[in-house]
Amino acid sequence: MAHEEAKARIPVLPETHSGIPTYLLAKAERAKEAIFQTRTKPTNDRQRLPVIPQGIERDKFFEALDDLRKRLGAEYVEVNDKPLRDGWYMEHPNTHDCMAVLDEEELVASAVVYPGSPAEVQDIVEWANKHLIPIFPISMGRNLGYGGAAPRVRGSVVLDLGRRMNKILDINPDDFTCLVEPGVSFYALYEEIKRRGYDHLWVDTPDLGGGSVIGNTLDRGVGYTPYGDHWACHSGLEVVLPTGELLRTGMGAMPGNNTWQTFPYGFGPYSDGIFSQSNYGIVTKMGMTLMPNPGGYESFVHKMYTFPNEEDLEALIEIIRPLRISNILENVAQLRHVTQTVAVSGRPRTDFYTGDGPIPQDVIRREAAKTPTGDCAWVYYGMSYGPPNIRQHKLALVDAEFRRIPGCRRVDPAVLPEDEYFWSRDRVAAGVPDLHELRWCNWMPNGSHIAFSPVSPIRGADAMRLWELAKRRHDEFGIDLFPAFCVGLREMHLIIEIIFDRDDPKRRKAAMDCMRAMVDDAAALGYGEYRTHLVLMDQVASTYNWNDGALMKFNEKLKDALDPNGILAPGRCGIWPKSYRNRGWEMLKESGERSEGTGIGDVRVE
Structure with missing residues (x-):
């Protein structure tokens, strides 16, 4: 079956709403082939009964689905009783997380429904309130690294809005x-x-x-x-x-x-x-x-730089801050560690190193030296827009500032091959969607990722604190470190992707333990995450606890007022309706990784 999945034709726009543009089809075919070459996880062929949400009797659940079929049409209600297929980015499931960091049966839908209009969405909501069945809406389910299409409450009915509402x-x-x-x-x-x-x-x-x-x-x-x-x-x-x-x-x-x-x-x-x-x-x-359209954009000529030492990070961020705040640097600039540069080639880690623990930096530096990017610790990607005279003025300012870092090197795009990652950044910064980014998932067999995403001021000291805590925890759990600083106007996001083998329980646990440790470490230093995976939402929400959790108390008041029966995406972003609270549904560091609680209270509002 895995072979059949690998050979299946990739969906294309405009034939299907979730398809790839034809200009990216060849790249998508190569990406898919590489993904399935490193996939060792056995295909889930076991027969499955649908997972029924807690608090609902099985017979009552199927009677409710019959009611829903009458409302929408039988073809728009699918029971999730088939083997789980992980697919890949362009052919992903809408029943579960295709990059599951827990057991794949933990966060799984009971059924998927396909509304075709706002009126049908209203009908589904009315149905959910009538039968007290939790529903979980997705747009397309491609929120990979943060839970994909999986519902937070096991057995929820997923509303796939994208298939029929895509105009x-x-x-x-x-x-x-x-x-x-x-x-x-x-x-x-x-x-x-x-x-x-x-x-x-x-x-x-x-x-x-x-x-x-x-x-x-x-x-x-x-x-x-x-x-x-x-x-x-x-x-x-x-x-x-x-x-x-x-x-x-x-x-x-x-x-x-x-x-x-x-x-x-x-x-x-x-x-x-x-x-x-x-x-x-x-x-x-x-x-x-x-x-x-700014009237022409500069490719990364003069705007891709490398820097030789990890210790350069603090000075670099101090240089970037005034340039970004004053809009000399006009877009969301990226400063990436060289480990990502090696990994984004799409080659597996075992091509470079087969030992235990994090890959040694001398190995990474040796491999980077073989690439056009060259031996370095950090790679900067940026963009300049507008008329040539304005671009050149800004680029000269940037160049002079970056050259204050000893060993700074400006990379000439003319030496970069067509498939170099640089060109993907070039297209994305020019408003052209691409498909290159996930190549680093091939770093591990059955490559999956989960993201640590704290926000901080654009200050060198903050960058170093976050870098050091992440490095310490990655070393502790034997995980390769993939950091990228994405610099906004007055803040920066540190995006760290943990790549793990989803078929290896030990590597999944290491990824989760590392994530939970970093969330707590960052919060202790005053850094909060802006976005997180489904299984970490309760923990991240709990770090926003000023004044005895006043914000969450406010969120819960809104939830109870707007959703008195608690049917809509319970638990999303750590917001639980009254019927679920204090029943063990929260997934915190000390509560283990089981996603379900011990029942649901009766708070029906007619």
């Missing part, structure tokens, strides 16, 4: 805005803009373009142009509340208003924020601003 409802070339449904990927939006000939519009895209524009934005994901803060660039939401009401936020609350995508605030309290990283509603439409 680009509007692209306004004068206002530089768009209006999209959950199943619109960055690939699809880019392709449609090009099809319409709107060359003056750019899409800000994350590292991989296959995810939902809505899903990424609601999770406060980032991209790499000056429009990289996706949540800041949204304008207008349409939301189905957990009690079934349909509302529009901002200017959309006024019938016939024509500024929904151009002014986000409207009148009165600004409510959009409660629908990001929450379980307070199901977003069915979202407006987004698009970036103007």
